[in-house]
Amino acid sequence: MLLDERGSKALFTAVGIPVPVSVTVWPGDSPSPDFPLPWILKSQVLSGGRGKAGAIRLVESQEALGPAMESLFSLPVAGKLPPCLLLEQTARIEREFYLSFAVSRDRESLVLTAKPAGGVDVEAGGPGGTLIQNVRLPGGPTQTQIRAAFFRLGLQKAHFAQFSAIVSALFRAVMDNGLLLAEINPLALVVDSALQALDGKAEIDDSLADIRPELLKHHNPLHLSLKELTTSQAGFTYVPLPGWVGCVVNGAGLAMATMDALNFAGLPAANFLDLGGAADEARIRAALTLLFEEPRVNAVFINLYGGILSCAKVAVSLLAVLGGDPPAKPVVARLAGYESRQGLELLRAGRIENLHLVRDMAQALEVLETIGPKGQPAVIENLGPPAEADTGPIPPSAPSHTSGRNALAAPGLSPERALLPLPGLSPEHTIRAAPGLSPQNALPLLPGHFPGRARTPSPLDLGSQTQVLVQGLTGKTGAFHAGLMRAYGTRVVAGVTPFKGGTLVDGAPVYDSVHEAVGNHAIGLSVIFVPGAFAAEAIIEAAEAGIPWIVCITEGIPQLDMLAALPALRDTGACLLGPNTPGIIVPGRFKAGIMPTDPFRPGSIAVFSRSGTLTYEASARLSAAGLGQAVAVGVGGDPFIGAGFRGLLEAVRDDTRVEAVLLLGEIGGRAEEDVADYVARTGFPKPVASFVAGLTAPPGRRMGHAGAILEEGGGVGRKLSALRRAGIEICPSLDSVPHVMRKLLEEWGEPPAA
16 A cells, blocks of 8 residues: 555654655645745655656745645546645755665665665666665664664764664554555755655555555545445445456456466457455445446456355356346356355256356357457467467477476576685585586585575475364364365364364364464364465464464565564464465375365476466366376465465475466566576476466556565566476466476476377
């Protein structure tokens, strides 16, 4: 939740950071401020570059204020008009600096950034350069770090006390309000030798705002359009697109894959819409009302795969919304997964005209082709349109492998990333090179270089003897899914809910703490169904109790909480899956989490995914083609997660039960680039393929959960290039997944029986 300058400075003022005197100006106001001329009038928009856009004006007289207000209220910045203006006292500036705290995904840390030049040209290079320091949580910046930032700015000793106080106050604003960004630009040294925050920008973590609604008071809702307000209140994510097929989907990964499939088929999507895990009547009504009222939408595609979501309940909600009448526009509905058979039966019994029920996504595209004009398929990064399932050519990926294997220093890697042997290393510090490569190209494995390799056990070792703890067992969701886990053969032996110790849930004892539980049971894995406000603490508690596997289902954990939890995982060696994961399944013998069981069958392919619904979709296609799975794992959809792709690849690297790996990725973050680097640098000895959802997503828009945002500057292209350079095969569509995996297994060894 990005705040405008007015809201950001209110947060800064509350913690004691000095800001200029100002008044808010609304349309129709006739302000006459009691601070002296000249004044600065600033447009309040959620965008940078206001100065360069002419949205900041110097007002030198009361008479000039009215025309300046009229001009700024009518001046769009980044396509939006300001709901209000900020009229501020001017400052006599001696020097300008840049200072901020920000959450960094690349560094997995809160960072303190200081630069000796600020203002409108802060991104330009300058003398002294930028200092970026990782900040430990929850403690905050050390005095050493504060001094380092101070000296980088080149201030005089007399300013240190105030500078130190401002840094400490800014950190307090971050922690008190769950800020992902707290930026002062410029931090100005004014003529009276005092420091002032002349401009500011703050962003509140949406997950914390959901937990603490009082934080919403800092955000001006007038920055949002009516549609944005409607979708926010309804609880789903909506991004408008220029096509004519409206989409209603559950799960960001499946929503992006649906958008891509439509665009590639020449049936352009009109929107991205992720209902999330609660596709109840209110959300479905809000979603369909929104799309039915949108003039460019000619038809609606409802594409749902039930995991935690019940398709039967969705059907009941959909029937209630339609009320037995034909929908205003054609609706194509596909339900799969949990209770999909019951849901489809309910919809068929409703006999609603203009509601088309289809068996899969391919049939949905066929029906949609009969409804609207077919355009030209999208071409993204030279992938071309997706191949048909199990037929047709697959666009070329990396210039392949060395002796049929993923190559160290794969083709296309820059020289500085090539591997150099390090003299003096003992044999235990090297791993075998991929077949066909000379021994001198083996990658030295230094302690901590790839942490997962040394301590992540194979997930295939989980089974009927693994004792499972459920943190949050007394809750409705925890108890329900514990029952489904037991029905699949998982040994759920206990639960933890503070202050409910001594009770039983379906025969399992409940303890007040994890330490009590591990004192009475040999817990091998804990599944966390704990609300977001307490989930990070639950992760730390499980890790410090010595539980080797932790599966955190919870989504919406504040990012600062997760940054504080990550060191506990590193210190204990616990392997975390999630947060925001559907869990793990070893088909035929073990599951922990919320995954449906229908898509999976035993086999030799490991499926590692950033998306729950994509896991189900891809695995169902593999199973239908006779390609079973050795294990399927959701790594988590949040920005900060546990083992991730790299840790899981390390875990199955030498496990003979895994013959190939399928990675299901998404736009946003660096997970795909990092795993490509790992595969290339270590000569991963098994075939790897990847499907990335969101290729046709508009740059710079958040698509669903926090992990899925496409950055400006070719983020998708970087992912695909990195994967190809590492020798990882690209699956251009979900339908192509079985074909690509069968092709790899044939190239690397005997293909499985169809």
